[in-house]
Amino acid sequence: MAGRNRSIDIGVCTFRRPELADTLRSLGAMDVPEGFDVRIIVADNDDTPSARDLVAALSAELSLPVIYRHCPARNISIARNACLDASSADLVAFIDDDETATSRWLAELVETSQSSDAAAVLGPVRALYRPDAPDWMREGDFHSTLPVWVRGEIRTGYTCNVLLRTGADSLRGRRFSLARGQTGGEDTEFFDQMHKAGGRIAFAPEAWVDEMVPRSRAAFDWLGRRRFRVGQTHGHLLGSSAGGFGLARQVHLARQVGLAFAKAIYCFAVALPVVVDPVRRNRSVLRGIMHVGVVSGLLGVREIRLYGQPSPQGGKRA
Missing domain, CATH: 3.90.550.10 (Spore Coat Polysaccharide Biosynthesis Protein SpsA; Chain A)
Known part of the structure; x- marks a missing residue:
């Protein structure tokens, strides 16, 4: 059978x-x-x-x-x-x-x-x-x-x-x-x-x-908010998995914040020489925004809300 x-x-x-x-x-x-x-x-x-x-x-x-x-x-x-x-x-x-x-x-x-x-x-x-x-x-x-x-x-x-x-x-x-x-x-x-x-x-x-891709998402500001939130989530996960206690943990988090901040500055700097190329410029700026989100997450800032809010077209905002 x-x-x-x-x-x-x-x-x-x-x-x-x-x-x-x-x-x-x-x-x-x-x-x-x-x-x-x-x-x-x-x-x-x-x-x-x-x-x-x-x-x-x-x-x-x-x-x-x-x-x-x-x-x-x-x-x-x-x-x-x-x-x-x-x-x-x-x-x-x-x-x-x-x-x-x-x-x-x-x-x-x-x-x-x-x-x-x-x-x-x-x-x-x-x-x-x-x-x-x-x-x-x-x-x-x-x-x-x-x-x-x-x-x-x-x-x-x-x-x-x-x-x-x-x-x-x-x-x-x-x-x-x-x-x-x-x-x-x-x-x-x-x-x-x-x-x-x-x-x-x-x-x-x-x-x-x-x-x-609906019109409400075909905009730089939507991409920026999305990348920032992605970075926040990554930062929170990095922070929650940081080992050690007390001073050792604080030193580890400080290093992570410094690394993410340096990456953000680098991405924004890379965008300057290609400012006339919107694809390369925006890709670098959005990556920098994501790293700023990582800093935000590592510092424990509450994540921005993306779900459960009606969009201009009536769908969920995500």
């Missing part, structure tokens, strides 16, 4: 995004990995169950079963944890509610998971720009997402394109921090702690998802 199929749940956290319909349709149209049963879990983070009717209507046309969970509080960690709590699958994937999956998205994640035996597998996010986006932004592609390697390994990750082997020791019972659910950085902390617990992170370079 043939063995049972393994299972995958795809978590989609949503907050007032009509693009959710495109996300769900793309999941219904993708290639289902052979030997797996797949279903979708939609976690609605709005105060009222505003996505319920849309999900119910789409459930009738999709080939995959869809589960709806209303988890109010405008806290993205609550929504992510609701997906994990509702899942009994062998693997859990996450995709954002403003992204669309390519046909081979899930199959590529699964293939890499099986070949690497990693606790988490990341895929790339390809930004799609509107015609009115600034030329420098389109040319420099400031919104696409790829993992960062440090000395040959990936040490943290993101939830906009990931597959988790939830039975792995480093992931068993792990949940997203509610304290970071409105600032952002909850995924960075989640994967940082998973990695420190021994969980490996792999990369599936062909597991593409696409994300249309």
